[in-house]
Amino acid sequence: MLLSDNLYVTRIEQSAGEMGKLDGKVALITGAGSGIGRATALLFAEEGAKVAVADRAPAGGQETARMIKDSGGEAIFIKADVSKAADVERMVKTTADTYGRIDILYNHAGINSPIAPIAELTEEDWDLVLNTNLKSVFLGTKYTIPVMLKQGGGIIINTASIMGMCAQTYISPYCASKAGIILFTKATSVEYSKHNIRANCICPGFITTPMTEPWLPSVQMDHTPPGKAGQPENIAKAALYLASDDSAYVTGSSLVVDGGYSAEWAVPLKESPAQG
Numbered sequence: 001m002l003l004s005d006n007l008y009v010t011r012i013e014q015s016a017g018e019m020g021k022l023d024g025k026v027a028l029i030t031g032a033g034s035g036i037g038r039a040t041a042l043l044f045a046e047e048g049a050k051v052a053v054a055d056r057a058p059a060g061g062q063e064t065a066r067m068i069k070d071s072g073g074e075a076i077f078i079k080a081d082v083s084k085a086a087d088v089e090r091m092v093k094t095t096a097d098t099y100g101r102i103d104i105l106y107n108h109a110g111i112n113s114p115i116a117p118i119a120e121l122t123e124e125d126w127d128l129v130l131n132t133n134l135k136s137v138f139l140g141t142k143y144t145i146p147v148m149l150k151q152g153g154g155i156i157i158n159t160a161s162i163m164g165m166c167a168q169t170y171i172s173p174y175c176a177s178k179a180g181i182i183l184f185t186k187a188t189s190v191e192y193s194k195h196n197i198r199a200n201c202i203c204p205g206f207i208t209t210p211m212t213e214p215w216l217p218s219v220q221m222d223h224t225p226p227g228k229a230g231q232p233e234n235i236a237k238a239a240l241y242l243a244s245d246d247s248a249y250v251t252g253s254s255l256v257v258d259g260g261y262s263a264e265w266a267v268p269l270k271e272s273p274a275q276g
């Protein structure tokens with residue numbers, strides 16, 4: 001459970017009756033049983049959306065849906081493995097059947113890569129990461145677009161990574177999957193803008209979640225403004241921007257939310273110049 005869960009509960013109760021940025025909208029969020037996906041589901045609900053919480057992990061997904069409902073919001077949990085076409089098709093159909101539409105699709109679920117040099121990776125390693133991280137985005141988009149076309153438009157948000165823009169050693173399948181998401185997002189935007197469908201992706205840096213907790217303390221973060229890793233809420237707020245009318249003229253873009261971490265990679269210095 002996130003440290004800030006209680007904060008969200010309080011906010012949803014307080015905001016009852018006020019206008020939210022997503023009032024009347026329906027959002028389908030994958031990987032919403034944990035970390036960034038959960039924080040986004042809670043924030044979207046706080047802003048008035050009905051949320052379909054999708055995850056392969058029933059305990060986490062049901063907990064997210066319960067937290068939303070306990071706070072006066074509307075949510076359902078859908079168990080789905082996003083790497084499997086039949087699961088994704090059913091996930092989309094269940095959401096559309098339950099709420100009548102899908103205004104926002106957030107393809108967020110993903111996994112880390114096995115850590116190994118390329119020559120030591122197996123075909124199974126590659127397929128697992130690419131299917132979970134990249135094929136899932138294709139499948140979610142493929143099955144949701146007909147719903148969006150029927151209702152006259154929609155918004156698609158995908159989770160990429162700063163590792164999709166620059167390579168990190170020994171996680172090549174992860175980097176390739178995230179780079180693929182960045183271009184697939186542009187392709188979606190190019191093909192469907194004329195149908196009032198916007199598609200954008202978020203490139204998070206290092207965010208404290210169950211996925212990163214085991215190794216995050218070993219990452220040097222002292223050049224980011226807060227001097228530490230980001231929180232799931234930092235990404236949830238970026239997703240809210242992309243999901244709302246605030247980003248009405250934004251599509252095909254990759255929004256980097258990394259505390260400035262990737263800004264330094266472009267100019268690696270062997271030594272720091274003397275400080276003036």
Ligand code: NAP
Nearest residue numbers: 031034035036056081082109110161204206207209210211
């Ligand atoms: P997280 O807390 O581990 O949440 C990911 C959720 O997605 C988990 O509930 C996980 O279930 C679920 N999931 C994994 N594979 C799935 C599948 N095949 N079908 C359905 N659900 C699945 O991690 P997170 O950091 O919040 O979010 C992960 C996403 O953010 C990934 O796309 C990742 O690449 C991206 N991201 C994270 C960071 C970061 O620093 N945290 C940075 C850049 C990008 P299990 O618990 O069963 O695995």
